Amino acid sequence: MKRMHVAVNCSHLEASLNFYRIFFNAEPTKVKDNYAKFELDSPALHFSLNVRPFEKKGVLNHLGFQVDNTEDVLAMGERLRKANLLTIDEMGTTCCYAIQDKVWVYDPDGNAWEIFYTKADSEFESAGEQRDISLCCTPSSGPVSIEFGSWKK
Numbered sequence: 001m002k003r004m005h006v007a008v009n010c011s012h013l014e015a016s017l018n019f020y021r022i023f024f025n026a027e028p029t030k031v032k033d034n035y036a037k038f039e040l041d042s043p044a045l046h047f048s049l050n051v052r053p054f055e056k057k058g059v060l061n062h063l064g065f066q067v068d069n070t071e072d073v074l075a076m077g078e079r080l081r082k083a084n085l086l087t088i089d090e091m092g093t094t095c096c097y098a099i100q101d102k103v104w105v106y107d108p109d110g111n112a113w114e115i116f117y118t119k120a121d122s123e124f125e126s127a128g129e130q131r132d133i134s135l136c137c138t139p140s141s142g143p144v145s146i147e148f149g150s151w152k153k
Helices: 013-024 069-080
Strands: 004-010 030-032 035-040 045-051 065-066 087-095 098-106 112-121
Touching: 004 013, 013 035, 013 045, 069 087, 069 098, 069 112
Parallel strands: 004 045, 065 112
Antiparallel strands: 030 035, 035 045, 087 098, 098 112
16 A cells, blocks of 8 residues: 545635645645645655535544654644644543543644554543543543634634
8 A cells, every 4th residue: 555545625725725734744736726635655645635515513533643752742743833733732641542642733624633652551541531522532422513713823
């Protein structure tokens, strides 16, 4: 296999392109009026944006990248913050039956991305109070609507 492919719908292509240029630290390889794609080598990812009407209540939980160590998590978080993207840091958290260091960021349509390093396995799915009800380790309690006014600090 050459690359993993992920395609997401977006409501405003230019806003999504601005976000993903920063997030991937790369330029798209193709941009049309209603479509754009990034073909990344590291990680090996073919990522496309499709301008389509959609409900903001989907089945997608979140997307993410596993990195080699905590330093990589911190470096990615710092790069995103320097670009004025709002991040959520979770260091030493227990989530998805693992102890992890991670940083979260949301794209303009509310898709959650995590950059994480798994430090150890855990016997527990999560520990403590959940900070964000839209992320992976939150017990399901029915649909919750979250609206953001700005993607920058």
